[in-house]
Amino acid sequence: RARASCLSFDVLKDRLGPREGFPVTAYVVAGTQAEQGKKNSIVIMKLSNLNREKPEDDDKSEDSEDDEEEDEDENKVLKTAEIYHAGPVNRVRICPHVSDTRTFVASWSEKGKVHIWDIAPQLSSLESEGTTKDVQKIKPFFTFGGHVEEGYSMDWSPTRQGYLLTGDCTRHIHMWTPREADWMVSQATYSAHGSSVEDLQWSPNEEHVFASCSTDKSIKIWDDRAQSHKACMLTVPDAHDSDVNVINWNKTEPFIVSGGDDGVVKIWDLRKLETHAALFKHHTGPITSVEWHPTDSSVFAASGEDNQVSLWDLGVESSEPLVIDGQEVPPQLLFIHQGQEEIKELHWHPHVPGVLLTTSLDSFNIFKTISV
Secondary structure (H helix, E strand, C coil): CCCCCEEEEEECCCCCCCCCCCCEEEEEEEEECCCCHHHCEEEEEEEEEECCCCCHHHHHHCHHHHHHHHHHHHCCEEEEEEEECCCCEEEEEECCCCCCCCCEEEEEECCCCEEEEECHHHHHHCCCCCCCCCEECCCCCEEECCCCCCEEEEEECCCCCCCEEEEECCCCEEEEEECCCCEEECCCCECCCCCCEEEEEECCCCCCEEEEEECCCCEEEEECCCCHHHCEEEEECCCCCCCEEEEEECCCCCEEEEEECCCEEEEEECCCCCCCCEEEECCCCCEEEEEECCCCCCEEEEEECCCEEEEEECCCCCCCCEEECCEEECCCEEEEECCCCCCCEEEECCCCCCEEEEECCCCEEEEECCCC
């Protein structure tokens, strides 16, 4: 549990590299949404020695394994470092290009500013024996206050080091270009949407191309080589029946997954955007987060305001719904995770196959299913 709710978080691609099995270690950066604005922070966390939880019946049946499991549980470690943040954090994203001396994190403030933080010192402190509970007051590495209003959308480029996109609630998208010691933020904005830009995604392989979605119900594809007023190349005008909240770009296939206020998840094939390639109606509330599996291009996860996380596999080709307890269930639905209230965001662990992290009103969850 965090001291305040975290609307957004991200998982660091750490130096431990790809790994399987238990125990699991994860480095997480989150932003708080405290009711009192002066009590917000960027929280850098190291969660280590996370082991598989055993059912209570199994624990009672084997004393020796029970003792061993208790020892493992006691050795679970959560270490944190906090940086004071002016105002609640709407969204936080870690730059994927990490150097030996810099680890940049971008945060969208409810106060309408976007900050860049270098969290390398805080990450280093998590590796030491001691730990501090004090919230550090340090200046951001860089701050941009040129957005007209606050926003939620931001994404670092996976192909061009230091390039960043930020979008606000007045439909404007700014491009950030890195310089030697800071960033140049474009004054000319990408403004083809009719209302708030809810999410942004760079293409994982076309370095000049990105996607956006909006409360105007549309999804747009852009090319930053064109002038900003001509950069919108493709538009899906009514991608959902209401606000399009989130999008995520498949790492290896030409697919985008989207989720809307209508509770629907859709798959879009970029080669033929005239209509969706697949539609899944399972959630009973607005979709709050979607993300493709980092290595399995057919699997994705979604979360909704119905307090559910769902895992899906497009590789299941059957079109006949399953009937469970009298209800029809899409055959592509692999797993449902429950137990959290107001789930806001989810991310796959970039190095440990099948491990998923979620944040909600009251807690973080880390889990792994047998399905993925």
